[in-house]
Amino acid sequence: MKKKSKQKTVWLLLLILVVLLIVFFAMKSINEKKVEEEKQKQAEETVQIYKADGLKEISYEDSEGKTMEFQKEGGEWKYKDDTTIPLSESVMSSMENAFINITAVKEIGEPDDLADYGLEKPAYKLLLTAEDGKSDLLLIGSAAGDNYYLMHEDDEKVYTVSAELLSQLAWDLENIVQKENFVSVTEQNFVKQVVTKADGTETIFDAADEAQKDAVTAVSGGYSGFYFTACADYHVTEKTLADYGLDEKSRIKVVLTYKETNEDGDSEEKELTFYVGSKDSTGTYYYVQLDGSQMVNTVTVSNVETALGL
Structure with a gap:
């Protein structure tokens, strides 16, 4: 009798384990589906302002006429005014990655006068040329809280974009150039x-x-x-x-x-x-x-x- 009782206990435990596994995988599947649905919802709600697989030219200008221009040669970014100056690969890669996928924080459905957004006389003009040769000119206006107003030159729509986008606009070569370092020398070496x-x-x-x-x-x-x-x-x-x-x-x-x-x-x-x-x-x-x-x-x-x- 004891032997049969033990067998019943084992089978009962196995049955409970199977049920728990079924519940676990079912919940996992439901959670994964919810995450996927949330990602899909976010993707559908995201307003794409600019997207490209890669860029071959980046140039920008401020309201005072100061410009910075870069072009890609043989897979490497060059400073257009002096292509012999070595640029930091990580800095330029970060800049390109920020510009090839620009999304809006908000789209303004029926914009007022462009002057209200600082877009009549933009603070910055950002010209992006994709690898296929197509160029887009983006106008950046005044601040909107933590964001900035932005629009395509040939479009009437106005958006707000994160200020992080503007942080990629480097105006001093000091922040872009691949700097030289001196070797490490001590009394030991x-x-x-x-x-x-x-x-x-x-x-x-x-x-x-x-x-x-x-x-x-x-x-x-x-x-x-x-x-x-x-x-x-x-x-x-x-x-x-x-x-x-x-x-x-x-x-x-x-x-x-x-x-x-x-x-x-x-x-x-x-x-x-x-x-x-x-x-x-x-x-x-x-x-x-x-x-x-x-x-x-x-x-x-x-x-x-x-x-x-x-």
Whole structure:
């Protein structure tokens, strides 16, 4: 009797488990259906202002006539005024992604006079050219709370869009350019440095020379805080190098050898050549240029003079 009772209990538990599983999967299916229906409802309610698979040109202008123009070449975004200036891939990708799918927060069914929305004289004009060559000009007016009024140039409809869209309008190259970084050098990975002044005077700092231990400690200490504070010129030329004291007859040449750990965990020696020019007008920074670069950056006077042993 006990054996039969146990069997009945097992079967009862199995039956309860099956019922619970059926209920679980049924509820899961219902919830998934509700989520899908909610997504569908939101999609149907979304007002699409602009949509494209990708862009090949982006340009915008403010009310004072300042413009920024970008074009895509070989899959890379370029600054139209100077295509040699490298742009940040992540920044430009974020900008493109924001502009290829513009939706409205609200559509104004029967708009009043355009001046009421700041659209008679727009604050911004945004021209987007899709990969298929089709161009659309969007006019952006005044603020509407946390949003902004927007319309197509060739349409009478007025919308409001999130202010986040305007945050993609970068007006300073400082926020778009792919910045240069100086290498990381400390006393532990410093190997050697050759400093050649404009008059040809050469000074060598060698970590392998025990007699230079204190001097190496000092210069490597300068490199611990040696970083580019800002870019003074994104495209210096042979004619403008002298403006920064970076022409051959004025600059200091530095050849720095240091150790770097590779992907395999092994240490290998690297060599970096850079040039130090004059101080800026405030006397706070030196102009510095990496060999082969068209950019001029600034580094604090104290770090430069310590690192070079000046």
